[in-house]
Amino acid sequence: MxxxxxxxxxxxxxxxxxxxxxxxxxxxxxxxxxxxxxxxxxFWLPMAKSKMFRITKKPSIPTEERxxxxxxxxxxxxxxxxxxxxxxxxxxxxxxGPEVIEERRQRALEQQANCVRENDLWNAEVAKLREERLARDAAVREKEIQAALAQHERKQKALMELIDDNVRKEKEAAKTYITPENIDEAIENALSSIVDHNFCIDREGNIFKGRYGKPPTSPTDKKPTMSHASPERQNTQAVEASS
Structure with a gap:
């Protein structure tokens, strides 16, 4: 065989x-x-016309040859x-076969060990890059925090200066406040110096200060005439002034 x-x-x-x-x-x-x-x-052409109706004779094979x-x-x-x-x-x-199976198993174990080794190398490389990135981020964050602290200190300093200025102004203004000790004096001053802010103006431009006031005699208290007044109005004002 x-x-x-x-x-x-x-x-x-x-x-x-x-x-x-x-x-x-x-x-x-x-x-x-x-x-x-x-x-x-x-083979894609049709049969020839000369062979259209031809019948081929089946070959006869002898028994011994068959x-x-x-x-x-x-x-x-x-x-x-x-x-x-x-x-x-x-x-x-x-x-x-058992030898083939064992060889395949050993090859698979070696391949797995190589993959694990390569994965460890990749992890170490990625960890190194991550540490560098975290260090850069920490440095940038530290700079940002320092800048924020400096800005906060400047704001607090400006706020304290504003508060001190307001306190100083309030201390100066407190000298004129009415207290229980000087209330009598304030009342006497208010009664002795009456201030009336009412005033009015007549047609001639005279100013009357106070509710019952009289027109002033000084020409400075009069309102100046308009430049676009008519000539008749100007003549009338001149006559009244001369009289």
């Missing part, structure tokens, strides 16, 4: 070598082009099946 498998393998290899040599000799860039390489009528062909076909089929079974066993041994 082993000799039969070996002979079949050698036959297949020799056929493959021959076919590869033929392909190399034809210099064909694609296997698809080999199908129509034979100089014949393309039996021999069947025997050769059975031998070829048996060889092909044995080769397929041999390849299948080798493939199963390569995929399901």
């Amino acid at each position: 082993a000799r039969l498998v070996t002979n079949s393998l050698q036959l297949c290899i020799s056929q493959l070598k021959i076919s590869s040599k033929l392909l190399d000799s034809r210099k064909s860039p694609c296997v698809q082009c080999i199908r129509c390489y034979r100089p014949r009528k393309p 039996i021999e062909l069947e025997r050769l076909y059975n031998v070829w089929r048996t060889n092909v099946k044995s080769i397929q079974h041999h390849f299948k066993e080798q493939l199963m041994a390569q995929t399901t």
Whole structure:
């Protein structure tokens, strides 16, 4: 059986070598082009009119030759099946054997260890970058806090100056406040110095200060005449002034 498998393998290899040599000799860039390489009528054209009604005669094969062909076909089929079974066993041994499984397990463990090692390196690099970034952020934050504290101190200083100014003004204004000690004096001053803010102006421009006041005699208290007054009005005012 082993000799039969070996002979079949050698036959297949020799056929493959021959076919590869033929392909190399034809210099064909694609296997698809080999199908129509034979100089014949393309398969998409219809049947010729001269062969339309021709009936081909079925070839008659002798009995001895037919039996021999069947025997050769059975031998070829048996060889092909044995080769397929041999390849299948080798493939199963390569995929399901204990040595293969152990090798795969060791390879998976090594790959996992390499992944863990690479992950640790990445984590260390990222941690270093994170520490640098946090240090930069802390420095920027410290500068911002210092600037905020300085601004707060300036605001507090300006506020204290404003408060001191207001307190000083209030102390100066407190000297004129009416207290229980000087209320009698304030009443006497108010009664002795009456201030009346009422005033009125007549048609001639005279100013009457107070509710019952009389027109002043000084010309400074009079309102000046309008520049756009009529000539008749100006003459009347001149006569009244002379009289």
